[in-house]
Amino acid sequence: MKLDITNRQIEIIKASGKILMEKGIVGLTTKNLAAEIGFSESALYRHFKDKEAIISLLIQYLAENINERFTKIMSSDLNGEEKYLAVFGSQFQFFKDNPHYIAVILSDGLMDSSEVIKQSIKNLIQRNSKFFIELIENGKQNHFFTHKIDTEDMVHIMMGTFRLQMLKWKMADFSFDITEKGMKTMKGLLTLIKN
Template sequence: MKLDITARQIEIIEASGKILMNKGIAALTTKNLAQEMGFSESALYRHFKDKEAIVSLLIQYLADNINQRFEQILISNISEEEKYLALFKSQFQYFKKNPHFIVIVLSDGLMDSSEIIKNSIVKLIQTNAKSFKTVLENGQKASVFTSAIEADYLVHFIMGAFRLQMLKWKLANFSFDIEKNGMKTMATLLTLIKQ
């Protein structure tokens, strides 16, 4: 299902992501956002009812983007091993071009800000986990990935490794090539989970 969103809403949520990335959740105020956008606070309310709605749509926008990219990979006619790598390559390439969305991946502060935002983040995580679990289970059935560890636990390991890689990138002020380093990490993990 494609998200129903206007071009102006996309501009607002991208500006919100930049504020979150650079200054944190406390700095994401309607005043700061209006200043970043170059228009009045009242203009924001024509597009969103409040800050919570902005952050929630930001998460949904990211989830929709990930779902579209992942669906194309999951239906492609490549091996499960290639799908595993393609899912991560897609993620690293996207975040490399859009580092302001990294705050969603590293969202501890966001989860505490509201129940609606927390539920949006949980849904995003569950959706990502489902895609990875599909690839891993299919790979286990095809004797590509180890069956000694349940797919659910493998998902935890690989998503944890992905999150750690993104955290290291953010802490390094995005100074290294996340796609190159990230893919090396995920390929190494692939070696560990292969049959």
């Protein structure tokens, strides 16, 4: 399902992500958002009914972006190892280019802010899990990934490792190259889960 989203809404959700990253959920106010974008608070309400709608669309926009990138990789002729590396390479590069979306990955306080936002995050996690399950199952069928680790456990290990790497990058104030360091970590993990 393609999101119906305007360029102005994209500008607003990107600014929201930046504020979430810098100030957390409590810092995302219409006043701060309007100041970040450079227009009045009342102008925000022409595009979104409330803060919850902004955050929900930000998560949906990220989910659609990930879906497009992963679908392209998964439908390619790459082998299991190449798909694994392409998926994580794509993720690290996306967040390197768009660090304001890291607040969604780390979901600092977002899950507790509303049921709608919690559901949006759950949908994102479930969608990503399905891609990783497909990646792992295909890899197991082609004798690329080990059968000694349950697929669901492998998904948790991959997603947890990725999330921890993103947290370390944020805590280091984005001072290192996340693509380089992240891929080094994911290649190390690959060594552990290969058949």
